[in-house]
Each structure stands twice: as structure tokens, then as C-alpha cells.
Amino acid sequence: MSKPKKLENDISIIDLFDLEWEQRTGCYILHAEELTLIETSASPSIPHLLKGLENENIVPSEIKYIIVTHIHLDHAGGVGLLLKSCPNASVIVHPRGERHLADPTKLILGAKAVYGEKFDALFDPIVAVPKERLISKKDGETLKIGANRTLTFYDTPGHAKHHFSIHDSHSNGMFTGDTLGILYPISITEGEECVLPSTSPNQFDPEAMLASLRKIEQLEVATIYFGHYGKSDNPNAVYQQLRYWLPKYVQVAEEVWEETLNYSFEERVSRITTKLLTLIEAEIGIEPNDQVYKYIAFDVEICAMGIADYLVKTKS
Incomplete structure (x- = not known):
């Protein structure tokens, strides 16, 4: 079932069934004048994403921006494939990730080193993103996607050097990818918010991760939107769990x-x-x-x- 779940502040989430598991990885829809998606997951998830858009009565040609918090394949591996259905969309990525989306050779080799024989089932195919459709955003740069909605991009390494987090002015929420860890599905944790770190290879840096946490904490956001999976309206509890x-x-x-x-x-x-x-x-x-x-x-x-x-x- 790929029917998007409506959240507050004109945001919806599509379950992308990464690993064929429910509530593993999500794509966020920002319903603004310039329709924006955040995260795509890997290519096997793209049919779920497209079905979710269809169920939301969104035509893919209406999408203006597709944002990936970082270029690990469970967040950005499907973006090239998705672009084939979104002729008017540009892809926004961290400056350190831009060249790897244009030429994913190193991404593929790195993922194969980690996942081995599981690679094809998890990630294939990985499609290059045309350079002219890529936009990079440096720390502190912004993107206006509506009359009253501005996204601000913050460099947030720790999980990866090619990672940014995105502040949404409309919700006062922060889309943190994997920087603040993983929120496990509330529906299978007896209603408790369980957050654990995400320390994937090969750019994990605990001091940088804590520095990124402090940067986000100082912004006093109301909501944390995780790549895995869903949102927390209790940022202080998120910070506390990651620090623990x-x-x-x-x-x-x-x-x-x-x-x-x-x-x-x-x-x-x-x-x-x-x-x-x-x-x-x-x-x-x-x-x-x-x-x-x-x-x-x-x-x-x-x-x-x-x-x-x-x-x-x-x-x-």
C-alpha cells in the first residue's frame, strides 16, 4: 500500500518499502507552490514512490525539486530512475555529493563492498543524473518553494561528509536524513520513540555527528523528520537518545x-x-x-x- 500519510504543515510521507519492509524509508512530499520531494530511497522503491504520488493525485511532471539529504543509496540510489518520470524536476544535493550522482561509479563500488551479493536486489539499477539537472546547496543557502515557505540547507556531517539537513520554515521542522540517527517505527515499538545512531561506513565521525546535533539543537526546531522513518515532535528526546x-x-x-x-x-x-x-x-x-x-x-x-x-x- 503506497497511499501517503498526511502529516501536519502540508507535508505527507510515502512509505517506500525499502528492503520490502514497512516503515523503513520514507519520501516526504512538501505540498507547496513548487512541489518538492525529500528522499527517494533506492531504485526498487521507485514504483512505490510513483504509486504514492498517483494516490495523492500528483502528476510526476508537476514536481519541481527532488532533494536528497545525502548520497547513500538507501536515500538517493533511486533518484536517477525517478527523474525519468519527472521531466521538470531538478535534484538538490550536498556539494560533496553532486559529482557522484552525475557519475555513480564510486557509489556502486562502495556499496558492493558493504553489501556484496545483496547489492543487485537492494539497489539495482543506479541511473546517473544529468549534470544540468543537479543543483548543490552549501551551508546556509536557501530555496524558496512557495510564498511562505523557505528551505535552508545546513551542512551536517558525522554520518557522511556529503550530508546536509534541511530546515523548513513552514513547519519549523528539520529533515535530518541519518545525521540524528534512525527512528524505529512507532507502530512496532509500543508507542515509544526509539532512536539509535546510524554509523554507516565509510565517513562516520562521532565528534562531527555531535557537532551537527548541536547545530540543529541551536535552531530550536519543533519537529525532526527522519529518513528512517517518520517524525518526532519531541526533538529534545531525540537529542538525548543520540547523546546517550x-x-x-x-x-x-x-x-x-x-x-x-x-x-x-x-x-x-x-x-x-x-x-x-x-x-x-x-x-x-x-x-x-x-x-x-x-x-x-x-x-x-x-x-x-x-x-x-x-x-x-x-x-x-
Whole structure:
């Protein structure tokens, strides 16, 4: 079912069924004079996105802007394919990501290194974005999409160097991609907002992530719109959870690192994953048969890779 869910402030979200899971990754529609989408997920999600637009009575040719918070394939991998249906749209991306959307060769190689044999099912095809349809936005630059609606772009590294977050003046909300972590589906967390860090390879930087958190916090936004998945109207709780869990993730990984000096990278990642999951199970109170567990377990394995990569760079 790809019927968009209406949120407040003329915003809707389309469930893109990333990994074929409900409420995994979303595309936000900003209903403004210049119709704008934020996030596309990977190419296998584009049929869900197009169906969602159809169910919202939106013709793809009406779309003016497609914004991706960063160029990881679960956020931007489908943008080139989507453009084929959106002849009047431009793609807005962080300056560090622009050339990689125009030529996704390195993106593909990097994702294959992480996902291996799963790559095709998760991401294929990845279509290049024509250079003339790309617009980059630097820190503090703006985009007016309606008489009373301005988007402001903020450089927010930590998850990736090619990541910006977008402030929407109409909602006083911030679209944070993965910078402030992942909000797990409220419908399968017994109504509790569970936020955990997203520390994917290969540009994870915990200090930069905390600096980005502080930058967003100082803006006193009312709502956080996550790439995964949905919104929180309690930003302070989001900040608190990220500040709590991020040091724990790094501490666990560093402890494993010291204990496994003669192990392979893959063995270290496996041990970090196991130890993190054990900690999360104990502190959050989840069990392997809980519906949310598969979401968290998938993410934690990728997070472990990212922290291990960070430790290779900083401990060598």
C-alpha cells in the first residue's frame, strides 16, 4: 500500500518499502507552490514512490525539486530512475555529493563492498543524473518553494561528509536524513520513540555527528523528520537518545578492538555487532522475536562496519 500519510504543515510521507519492509524509508512530499520531494530511497522503491504520488493525485511532471539529504543509496540510489518520470524536476544535493550522482561509479563500488551479493536486489539499477539537472546547496543557502515557505540547507556531517539537513520554515521542522540517527517505527515499538545512531561506513565521525546535533539543537526546531522513518515532535528526546547511545556504540567497539588485535576486520565487525545487540536488547528490552528486532539487527551490523572503519583510520 503506497497511499501517503498526511502529516501536519502540508507535508505527507510515502512509505517506500525499502528492503520490502514497512516503515523503513520514507519520501516526504512538501505540498507547496513548487512541489518538492525529500528522499527517494533506492531504485526498487521507485514504483512505490510513483504509486504514492498517483494516490495523492500528483502528476510526476508537476514536481519541481527532488532533494536528497545525502548520497547513500538507501536515500538517493533511486533518484536517477525517478527523474525519468519527472521531466521538470531538478535534484538538490550536498556539494560533496553532486559529482557522484552525475557519475555513480564510486557509489556502486562502495556499496558492493558493504553489501556484496545483496547489492543487485537492494539497489539495482543506479541511473546517473544529468549534470544540468543537479543543483548543490552549501551551508546556509536557501530555496524558496512557495510564498511562505523557505528551505535552508545546513551542512551536517558525522554520518557522511556529503550530508546536509534541511530546515523548513513552514513547519519549523528539520529533515535530518541519518545525521540524528534512525527512528524505529512507532507502530512496532509500543508507542515509544526509539532512536539509535546510524554509523554507516565509510565517513562516520562521532565528534562531527555531535557537532551537527548541536547545530540543529541551536535552531530550536519543533519537529525532526527522519529518513528512517517518520517524525518526532519531541526533538529534545531525540537529542538525548543520540547523546546517550553514540558514546556507547563507540565504547563497545573500542573494547572489542582492544580484545581482538589479531582478528580479521570481518571477525571484529561480527563481534562488535553481537556486543551492541546484546547491549541494546538489555537496555531497550527487545527480544529476537520482536518485530522491531530485524530492523535494529540489520542496522547494527552496518553500524558496526562503520565504527570499525573509523577505528581502522584512527587507531592505526
